[in-house]
Amino acid sequence: MKLVFAGTPEVAVPALDALIASGRHEVAAVVTRPDAPAGRGRRLVASPVAERAEEAGIEVLKPVRPREPEFLERLREIAPDCCPVVAYGALLPRVALDVPAHGWVNLHFSLLPAWRGAAPVQHAIMAGDEITGASTFLIEEGLDSGPLYGTVTEAIRPTDTSGDLLTRLAFAGAGLLAATMDGIEDGTLKAVPQPAEGITLAPKITVEDARVDWSTPALRVDRVVRGCTPAPGAWTTFRGERLKLIQVTPVPERTDLAPGRMAVGKNSVHVGTGSYAVELLWVQAQGKKPMRAADWARGVRIAEGETLGG
Numbered sequence: 001m002k003l004v005f006a007g008t009p010e011v012a013v014p015a016l017d018a019l020i021a022s023g024r025h026e027v028a029a030v031v032t033r034p035d036a037p038a039g040r041g042r043r044l045v046a047s048p049v050a051e052r053a054e055e056a057g058i059e060v061l062k063p064v065r066p067r068e069p070e071f072l073e074r075l076r077e078i079a080p081d082c083c084p085v086v087a088y089g090a091l092l093p094r095v096a097l098d099v100p101a102h103g104w105v106n107l108h109f110s111l112l113p114a115w116r117g118a119a120p121v122q123h124a125i126m127a128g129d130e131i132t133g134a135s136t137f138l139i140e141e142g143l144d145s146g147p148l149y150g151t152v153t154e155a156i157r158p159t160d161t162s163g164d165l166l167t168r169l170a171f172a173g174a175g176l177l178a179a180t181m182d183g184i185e186d187g188t189l190k191a192v193p194q195p196a197e198g199i200t201l202a203p204k205i206t207v208e209d210a211r212v213d214w215s216t217p218a219l220r221v222d223r224v225v226r227g228c229t230p231a232p233g234a235w236t237t238f239r240g241e242r243l244k245l246i247q248v249t250p251v252p253e254r255t256d257l258a259p260g261r262m263a264v265g266k267n268s269v270h271v272g273t274g275s276y277a278v279e280l281l282w283v284q285a286q287g288k289k290p291m292r293a294a295d296w297a298r299g300v301r302i303a304e305g306e307t308l309g310g
Contacts, residue, residue, distance in 0.1 A: 003027050004029045007031075007086040008048070019181065031061045034064055072095060086106070111131070118204040134151065205227075214274070218278050248271075
């Protein structure tokens with residue numbers, strides 16, 4: 001088939017690579033978000049997908065909105081058979097959805113209908129799920145509600161951050177998306193409606209969602225930290241300033257600390273929660289680089305009885 005691939009961040013690059021390497025389909029163009037300011041100089045930088053497409057000599061389209069007449073005209077000129085999508089980041093209007101004969105097929109990082117929305121991996125970790133995966137489905141105008149082509153499953157490991165899990169799903173999902181394109185092309189794969197039960201939503205994680213509540217159980221604190229790493233970053237407050245929490249680990253044997261209360265050892269920092277303590281392993285103070293929590297604690301000279309979270 002002739003394909004137009006839509007995607008923007010680094011997590012979409014493995015799928016683009018898989019389609020380029022398949023040899024079975026032609027990636028005629030790539031649709032991605034416009035260049036965005038990045039770094040200290042805030043200079044405009046192309047998306048990871050745009051950079052990879054340019055390296056491969058593939059035409060890159062960067063509409064501000066995918067309903068722009070110029071973009072729609074070029075899409076019709078290319079006349080793709082199908083448009084695979086991975087984390088594109090913009091809402092596709094019906095007029096664009098109708099262009100390819102086989103529609104737009106999205107790779108979503110959950111086992112649909114679970115975790116429809118912008119942050120499925122983060123929500124799966126924060127909810128304590130043990131299994132997740134990736135799904136391919138035909139895009140409709142509803143939120144991740146279209147009929148399914150296929151799924152792959154992936155275990156959530158006890159120490160997984162959302163970054164760890166998303167990296168594995170990006171590569172597993174790339175194979176699924178390529179196989180989905182093959183099945184659509186040869187007619188062996190038909191989309192089936194999603195189950196009506198088991199629908200959960202995964203809206204974008206806000207900064208406030210990422211704030212650790214020390215009155216919740218240790219397992220919840222650990223899940224919030226892992227689910228929000230690397231973005232948007234779990235955090236708490238210390239002496240009125242924000243402290244980013246990069247890695248913690250539950251300490252079930254320690255139950256003597258009140259929520260938020262810190263206990264500093266020679267090489268450890270324990271914090272009380274609503275159940276038992278967690279140990280802070282890596283933190284990042286405002287304006288500082290990430291550091292081991294024990295080094296941070298020595299530097300700020302924590303007094304007995306000080307707490308996190310205000």
